[in-house]
Amino acid sequence: MAESFQSAYQEEEKRLNAAIAEINRQLERFRNIPVYTGHDFTEQVLEAARESKRQSLAKSLAEPYFGRLDFEEAGGKQRRPLYIGKVGVDQEEVGEAPLVIDWRAPIASLFYSFTGGQDPASYEAPEGMIEGLVYLKRNIVIRKQILERVVDTFNREGDQPAVSDEFLVYRLGENKDNRLRDIVSTIQAEQDQIIRAARNTALIIQGVAGSGKTTVALHRLAYLLYQYKEQVSAEKMIIFAPNHMFLDYISDVLPELGVGDIQQSTFVDWAMNILHLDVPLPDNKDTLAYWFENIEDRPKLTDDVPGRFKGSISFMKLIRSCVETLEEASVPDTDFSPWEGATLPRDTILRWFNEEYKPYPLAKRKERVMARIHRWVEMELKKAPNAAKQKEWKKRASQREKSYAGKWPHYEPLTIYKQMFKALKLPASWSEEMLSIIPKQVLQSTQSDLKNNTLREEDLPALVYIHYLLNDRTSDQMFDHVVIDEAQDFSPFQIALLDLFVRGHSFTILGDLSQGIHAYRGIHDWQEMSSLFKPDQTAYYALTRSYRSTMEIIEFANGILERGVRSDLLAVPVFRSGDPVRLIGYGQVSREDNLRRALDQLLAKEYRTVSILTRTLKEAREMHHFLSASGYDIHLIDGSKKQYEGGHSILPVYLSKGLEFDAVIVADANKNHYDDHEWDAKLLYVGCTRALHELWMLHGDEVPSYLPQEEGEFAVTGWPE
Numbered sequence: 183m184a185e186s187f188q189s190a191y192q193e194e195e196k197r198l199n200a201a202i203a204e205i206n207r208q209l210e211r212f213r214n215i216p217v218y219t220g221h222d223f224t225e226q227v228l229e230a231a232r233e234s235k236r237q238s239l240a241k242s243l244a245e246p247y248f249g250r251l252d253f254e255e256a257g258g259k260q261r262r263p264l265y266i267g268k269v270g271v272d273q274e275e276v277g278e279a280p281l282v283i284d285w286r287a288p289i290a291s292l293f294y295s296f297t298g299g300q301d302p303a304s305y306e307a308p309e310g311m312i313e314g315l316v317y318l319k320r321n322i323v324i325r326k327q328i329l330e331r332v333v334d335t336f337n338r339e340g341d342q343p344a345v346s347d348e349f350l351v352y353r354l355g356e357n358k359d360n361r362l363r364d365i366v367s368t369i370q371a372e373q374d375q376i377i378r379a380a381r382n383t384a385l386i387i388q389g390v391a392g393s394g395k396t397t398v399a400l401h402r403l404a405y406l407l408y409q410y411k412e413q414v415s416a417e418k419m420i421i422f423a424p425n426h427m428f429l430d431y432i433s434d435v436l437p438e439l440g441v442g443d444i445q446q447s448t449f450v451d452w453a454m455n456i457l458h459l460d461v462p463l464p465d466n467k468d469t470l471a472y473w474f475e476n477i478e479d480r481p482k483l484t485d486d487v488p489g490r491f492k493g494s495i496s497f498m499k500l501i502r503s504c505v506e507t508l509e510e511a512s513v514p515d516t517d518f519s520p521w522e523g524a525t526l527p528r529d530t531i532l533r534w535f536n537e538e539y540k541p542y543p544l545a546k547r548k549e550r551v552m553a554r555i556h557r558w559v560e561m562e563l564k565k566a567p568n569a570a571k572q573k574e575w576k577k578r579a580s581q582r583e584k585s586y587a588g589k590w591p592h593y594e595p596l597t598i599y600k601q602m603f604k605a606l607k608l609p610a611s612w613s614e615e616m617l618s619i620i621p622k623q624v625l626q627s628t629q630s631d632l633k634n635n636t637l638r639e640e641d642l643p644a645l646v647y648i649h650y651l652l653n654d655r656t657s658d659q660m661f662d663h664v665v666i667d668e669a670q671d672f673s674p675f676q677i678a679l680l681d682l683f684v685r686g687h688s689f690t691i692l693g694d695l696s697q698g699i700h701a702y703r704g705i706h707d708w709q710e711m712s713s714l715f716k717p718d719q720t721a722y723y724a725l726t727r728s729y730r731s732t733m734e735i736i737e738f739a740n741g742i743l744e745r746g747v748r749s750d751l752l753a754v755p756v757f758r759s760g761d762p763v764r765l766i767g768y769g770q771v772s773r774e775d776n777l778r779r780a781l782d783q784l785l786a787k788e789y790r791t792v793s794i795l796t797r798t799l800k801e802a803r804e805m806h807h808f809l810s811a812s813g814y815d816i817h818l819i820d821g822s823k824k825q826y827e828g829g830h831s832i833l834p835v836y837l838s839k840g841l842e843f844d845a846v847i848v849a850d851a852n853k854n855h856y857d858d859h860e861w862d863a864k865l866l867y868v869g870c871t872r873a874l875h876e877l878w879m880l881h882g883d884e885v886p887s888y889l890p891q892e893e894g895e896f897a898v899t900g901w902p903e
């Protein structure tokens with residue numbers, strides 16, 4: 183065994199040296215071509231191509247590839263080793279097999295989809311399905327041109343029938359640096375299927391915590407850009423994420439995959455930009471505090487709460503009917519007379535407006551009708567008896583066209599919206615019956631907000647939709663592909679609205695219902711989203727394997743889901759075992775001293791990221807103050823920061839979504855902080871699943887019923903010996 187490892191290592195070292203020499207040679211050649219700085223367009227294009235080549239060669243030089251697959255195509259073709267890397271490198275000799283194959287190339291899919299066994303494997307090439315036998319799947323770790331590790335995860339001629347997880351487990355066991363990383367070397371078959379799914383489909387992905395949703399979405403963008411380079415461009419792709427800090431946290435992955443310029447935004451920023459609004463929305467801390475911190479007097483969650491109603495398709499339909507009613511009444515109530523003796527009847531204008539220009543949005547319809555009137559005037563002018571008369575008519579007509587145009591009502595999204603909620607003195611143009619679907623509590627709270635000129639996040643889909651109905655969208659507002667992360671917190675209205683801005687329903691929508699802690703505005707079932715698309719426009723995938731945490735943490739968190747949420751969306755762990763979860767009672771010692779002791783013990787283990795999760799922001803602040811005053815280098819995450827600082831942190835559990843830490847201390851995992859309520863169970867689930875290697879739950883006297891009440895296979899009680 184050791185011998186064969188030795189020879190594999192030597193073989194790969196030799197191959198690596200040869201590859202580096204070749205890449206260096208190619209790079210040198212490109213560097214020796216003088217950079218073109220002139221104005222000739224063709225030369226500029228060629229120079230851009232050379233520059234991109236220089237950059238990709240330079241990138242591949244440090245770590246040319248990470249995997250090798252030996253494949254023999256059916257039909258007696260020769261077995262050959264394929265080396266797979268983040269960037270493809272061709273041989274300079276035409277017709278020779280590539281030196282390195284880009285991980286996104288069709289043949290590279292074998293590296294990911296092959297799950298072992300003796301059967302032939304196949305991949306979809308442009309010329310059709312190619313079948314053959316895989317002989318070897320090898321993971322290769324190269325750092326700064328040095329070969330560090332060679333691990334065979336499948337060897338047909340060895341004694342392993344299935345692909346082993348050894349390399350994956352080694353990778354997952356590493357401590358976290360500050361940001362999310364790429365996973366090109368260990369993408370799993372079920373993830374690869376999503377990454378390579380066809381472009382014009384609204385993919386909906388339910389994935390358990392830690393199943394790689396965010397990571398997979400980023401890899402999918404890189405794949406789409408490679409596979410459909412003629413049809414999509416990076417600037418026309420966008421990722422929506424819950425907040426700026428999260429966007430910052432994931433911001434290293436795409437550049438690492440050699441992809442730049444993809445837009446990253448929150449829904450709020452995107453909407454405000456379309457609306458040209460620059461008013462700050464009120465801090466949603468009140469909303470968060472209302473829903474998350476009101477433990478004594480827990481609000482009731484129904485479809486009539488503002489977030490749910492304003493995110494519903496019935497609200498979207500109401501808006502459409504309201505704007506349509508306005509449209510019908512917007513043609514001025516008179517005939518048009520450009521000068522005495524000439525009249526264009528209102529009926530004709532109405533016909534143009536209602537029939538010929540009906541498909542256009544209101545602003546464009548008005549524009550078209552006015553242009554049509556102008557053309558009619560020009561025809562009429564030809565009937566003038568002489569030039570002087572014609573001049574006089576022309577002058578009069580021009581004034582009257584202007585004044586007629588002024589009679590069309592001018593609509594603004596916000597005015598219409600305010601009218602719908604009767605927040606303006608101007609009477610609403612719609613019948614009481616039409617508006618009666620707005621629940622009373624929504625009407626009252628929104629009316630009072632709008633009277634104070636306060637807009638909330640939940641009002642934005644409606645405003646953007648009104649804007650769209652009035653003005654349409656411009657071509658630069660259209661997207662080639664949209665990724666929505668944490669999509670369980672999006673509403674059906676938001677998705678239906680975004681669908682108007684994306685070509686071919688090209689969506690990747692990812693989320694986890696078990697982490698639906700914003701259920702007062704998000705969806706409760708994926709059906710709410712899939713029903714927005716025709717069956718052939720959408721596809722559903724479920725990711726059930728969780729990669730982030732150790733087996734013990736995953737099983738512990740599954741227990742919370744089973745008992746507290748009664749969910750069957752349980753995670754399947756990768757076989758990576760660690761320490762059991764620790765349940766530690768405060769006992770006679772103060773809560774602060776207990777937390778400090780836990781922090782000390784975990785910091786001593788030299789984890790790069792340790793985090794304390796509190797139930798409320800106030801508690802996070804107080805704890806942060808206490809620890810900072812005691813000299814700890816730990817920062818507070820309070821939702822206001824745009825940058826993710828990494829390191830050791832303290833934050834309320836609801837802000838921890840999407841993030842991960844080597845070790846997590848959950849503070850106050852007791853009943854008066856986390857009640858026996860599904861929502862609290864989800865919050866704790868989110869908190870627990872942030873931990874990669876170690877999870878400690880500190881608590882007062884009574885723990886909620888969904889936590890294990892005594893020691894078991896995955897959890898132990900008390901401090902470590």
Ligand SMILES: Nc1ncnc2c1ncn2[C@@H]1O[C@H](COP(=O)(O)OP(=O)(O)OP(=O)(O)O)[C@@H](O)[C@H]1O
Pocket residue numbers: 350353354363364365368369370373389390391392393394395396397398694697729730839840841842871
């Ligand atoms: N195939 C893989 N190989 C190695 N690491 C992986 C793989 N898939 C996921 N991971 C790791 O698992 C962790 C979780 O990934 P990610 O944050 O993308 O999951 P998620 O499903 O979005 O999680 P959550 O919903 O809990 O926020 C990350 O550290 C990621 O690098």
